[in-house]
Amino acid sequence: MPKKVDEYYVVRESKIGPTIFDIFKFDEDFNPVETSVYQVSLSNGMPAGCTCWQRKTFCRHKKILLAYQEAGKLGQEFFYNYTRETWHKPFGQ
Numbered sequence: 221m222p223k224k225v226d227e228y229y230v231v232r233e234s235k236i237g238p239t240i241f242d243i244f245k246f247d248e249d250f251n252p253v254e255t256s257v258y259q260v261s262l263s264n265g266m267p268a269g270c271t272c273w274q275r276k277t278f279c280r281h282k283k284i285l286l287a288y289q290e291a292g293k294l295g296q297e298f299f300y301n302y303t304r305e306t307w308h309k310p311f312g313q
């Protein structure tokens with residue numbers, strides 16, 4: 221089995237609108253993956269659409285936004301470790 225690499229994400233409220241969130245990906249060393257930025261929209265408090273190519277009913281970006289909502293961490297700049305489902309404090313705090 222290949223070793224699982226940690227993947228981190230940060231969700232930020234988008235400047236586009238109050239129900240849109242930008243999902244940023246970071247590698248295992250917390251370097252931003254510039255090609256992996258997606259927007260997820262909320263409808264009635266649930267993730268509705270995503271700009272990624274996965275075209276799944278529930279892509280990982282929607283799962284990540286839900287994890288932020290459930291943990292009450294929206295707007296807090298926490299890193300979410302998608303591989304381990306753990307949280308990492310923002311740097312400098």
Ligand SMILES: [Zn+2]
Pocket residue numbers: 258270271272273274279280281282
């Ligand atoms: Zn997606």
